[in-house]
Amino acid sequence: MDMKRDYYEDIQLLDSKVLWFWFIMLIASLVTLPFLLPNYHIYMVNYMAINVIVTVGLNILVGYTGQISLGHAGFFAIGAYGTVLLMTNLHFPFLLALICGGLIAAFFGFILGLPALRLEGPYLAIATLGFGMAITQVIGRWQVFGGRMGLEVPDLSLGPFVIDTDRQLYFVVVTIAFLLILAARNLMKTRVGRAFIAIRDSDIAAETMGVNLTLYKTLAFAVSAFYAGVAGGLFAFLLGFINPSTFNFILSIYFLAFVIVGGLGSIFGSIMGGVVMTWLMLTLDKVQELPYIGAVLVSFSDSWMNVAGLPNISSVIFGLIIILLVVFEPLGLYGFWIRTKIYWKTWPF
């Protein structure tokens, strides 16, 4: 028998003093972090937090509800353009514009969710892929969206605070990421999240138990798109300038890779996936600068793997890491985490 004394503990975030301690430590370190890091690293952490938001949202759809999406760059773009345009054209305050951007993305998620009711697996993958690509095409051709030239992102202010450095943006991005992660975790512990998971494990049983498949499948799309939309809105301010090619379909595939590398059906896994993969993405670009190995790798890539005449060794290594991770740990980084935890619990036996 376990030691649970009441049912609230089943769903409580922090059910022991130890967890409370670590939770407070986490908040404290998140608050002090930007004062310890150099500027470029703060930019990287912001990038990570944004990717974590998308990954958590996409995991709700892919990992928890069992539906696939290769079009999340589309929702990301809708959130980014929505937020920026609402601020420049309609003079919405930042937070309101961000939420509305997310809601517009959610609305498109709902629309895309409707055909998804009849599509599964590879068919759904292609339908969502088409959606993601269509969005960038539409944005690229429409003057309201700045066309191929893109849009200048307006100045950012929150009430009396003007946010113009990465360090200031850090507090906005990380706070929002933090809240959205908690929200996702809560959602998965209660009625709606259970219905999502039930649909993944057995949609027939779920619907005969009273779960409205139409409602919950489209809802999963909408919630997931909302996360991607909010992340897109934040991303616009990280870059300061957005154009359609930022949101190409490779980005959608990266998002899916974050989810799978982090671990399907795990919020904590998604956090790890977003953080680690963003770090890899940004760091591998500099692989050529490594002493000795860098030069060798580049010449190897130039003579054997070069198709377009561009140095592509970083993509090759990135792909290799994904393959190895998935082969050796199908549960992703979350699987590593679980095994490490068990190891330390039983150490030294």
Next chain:
Amino acid sequence: MTNNNLFSVDQLTIRFGGLTAVDRVSFRVEPGSIFSIIGPNGAGKTTIFNCISGLYKPDSGSIIFKGEDIVGQKPHRIARKGIARTFQNIELFSRMTTMENLMLGRHIHMKTNVWTGATFFRRGSKAAQEEIKHRERVEEIIDLLDLQSARNQFVGGLPYGTQKLIELGRALALEPELLLLDEPSAGMNSEEKQDLIFWIKDIQDELGLTILLIEHDMKMVMDISDLILVINFGKQITEGKPEGIQKHPEVLKAYLGEDEVIA
């Protein structure tokens, strides 16, 4: 038709291509009784269940539940009216715990939506209060079916017999008026079957449920059924009390083959 008519099926027919899987089947179930459907493999028993729970849409005929024709309604609507079922091949949510599986059975009785679900941060929050309330209700079912040891385990790894019981528990958590059990004893050993018979009777007595049962274990069927419907090749052969069914010539023919062949 009498007024206390809870559930009846009239002239139910469904075809798959050229095959008439269920052919003009009619029956009526008295409230609080156990009604069994038996027949050889492929007779159309599970197809009838799938029509009742809305997974299949019959070609003709009606299914009346509490005075309303439920043919053509979506499965989740039918569940909300008070019909729950189990499956022949277990359809549990394998990567959820027993508790969570049963909590899903409470889905239609709960109200938490995306917003209230995502934003509970205190014990007093609406979503948290609702969770607590329904977990207490689920605990009663766990106690009733003796599932305490499986409570917080993922159901995918549990023994077959336990999984069958959890499915029964999940159906009970919905608090149905009509319970459809599709071969609940399949894959159980004789001891587990004895327990199951006990539980089904217990459920009928304590909760006053009406039970529709598909079962291959004749001893169990004869033991607990009030009425038995026999079907073969989608057609109903006969209907009656257990004693009569056992000796019915048509039933013997369906199960054992033609007389001439044997003689």
